[in-house]
Amino acid sequence: MKKYTYTEKKDTRSGFGAGLHEAGKRNENVVALCADLVGSLKMDAFIKDFPERFVQVGIAEANMMGIAAGLTINGKIPFTGTFANFSTGRVYDQIRQSIAYSGKNVKICASHAGLTLGEDGATHQILEDIGLMKMLPGMVVINPCDYNQTKAATLAIMDYEGPVYLRFGRPVIPVFTPEDQKFEIGKAWMVNEGTDVTIIATGHMVWRAIEAGEKLAELGIDAEIINIHTIKPLDEEAILKSVKKTGCVVTCEEHNKYGGLGESVARLLTTEYLAPQEFVAVNDSFGESATPDQLMTKYKLDPADIVAAAQKVMKRKK
Template sequence: MSEVKKIATRESYGNALVELAKEHDNVVVLDADLAAATKTGIFKKANPDKFFDCGIAEANMMGIAAGLSTTGKVPFASTFAMFAAGRAYEQIRNEIGYPHLNVKIGATHAGISVGEDGATHQCNEDIALMRTIPGMTVINPCDDVEARAAVKAAYEIDGPVYLRFGRLAAPVLNKEDYKFEVGKGVIMREGKDLTIVATGLMVSSALEAAEKLAQDGIEATVINIHTIKPLDEDLIVESAKATGKVVTVEEHSVIGGLGSAVCDCLSAKCPTPVTKIGVQDVYGHSGPAVELLKEFGLDGEGVYKSIKEIM
């Protein structure tokens, strides 16, 4: 792939919140002493009276967000994915999910690409956890344009939404006129030999792999699944029928994430061989993000090699 502009989707999150507050007076943002890292500090600077630092108390922050939502506010509760989906899981499940409250969870620093922070902070289980909560919408945007659109779309949803953002700068794949639709996958490239279903940062890796495969005479359809719940089952089934082979690619455990969601869909509606590329039931470890992606086979070259083996 040619060089393109790169922006971390956590940066997109902070910028999108500022724009959203200009349009909607009921937007408030909560953070757990990580505003500089989650980029909600951008919102704090623009709207200090609508920003609440809850300290290093993520579970309490979710309870506060739940309460604010019952007063007509639309709270965006923000922290690292490990602390949102992990530490505060019970509060999200019981205080936000169970009463189906209108709380949006902005989870940054997800996946292996957190890098030097290491295994304790590299959350590769959050999609699996959030998928299991009834009524929870789960969105994992692939780039800056999609991330900003996802924040606005999340506001329009009446109910809880989990938004997953990354630390590492991601290639900007979409144009500014891109139309984001919750629950609808996007065909990024068309091919006849196999279907690659990717999400988040891995969409760019999948596209890079598809270009390499094309040089070997293998044409792949690449689908960007930005909304993992609800899943665009119709698009996945349609492509599986057309190509007969499916590969999923995610910066997340292969257990319970995008791959599992796709397998659930296809086993019920269109039995198809599926290979899941992702974190293979192991913990991450400390290291430069780009090098870790290579080590775990999640860069373009790694995805290409994995697909070549199964083809």
């Protein structure tokens, strides 16, 4: 198992804030919009340096999505910022008609996704957003794994022409990917090469998959770990190559098991290469109030759950 270390923990939303600030420096067409969550989305640096390119919309997310769509018309690149719940479910039809169907170059940037929002509870913990967004034709869906990758992803989507959903979160987590990484949309990142089982993880679950891989190594199991930061378009080639080698797969996501990364992988495997799969994901449930760690344990998203899933799926290998 390749050794991963970290010297600090940071939140992915701060990676977005840093990326947005850098994007503003690099491209004068970048504009930012926020629905009364500037501090939570870490947009302060952008606003300080580019006040004329920032729009405070107030608590009116539907209007924000429409304004963002309108801003694209003469070539602006709008980044909208609010919580994942208010970036997707609350404004689904606005995104569908004014952004996705209209082919507008809007970057929908969503913080506080998943259970790790913590104490605010289920009203704010969306676990359905990946599914909602990946179903929209032409929508790119990205869920990076740490601070550095989120910053790199924010810059990469600036250069991509078309609507993007960028999902990130609230808690501080290890920073373990390189600061100077090149982020390629739709390109899987090989975390660890192995032969016994493929573990595919996205977002906050990637570090947990690494911890699980270390435990599996102690048990004599050689896990291949892949970071799928782009859920759509899915890097089908990388996944098939790995599963053909290992013969089984575990998918890990901080999302409902319905509609998420796991189902995208299952669709690929049933059409291209049959192999047993286990889902480490929320089992069709809403969340609740507690600390992020307590919730990840209760909803079975811990490294121990990945280890158990790997052991289970390996038994089903032909």
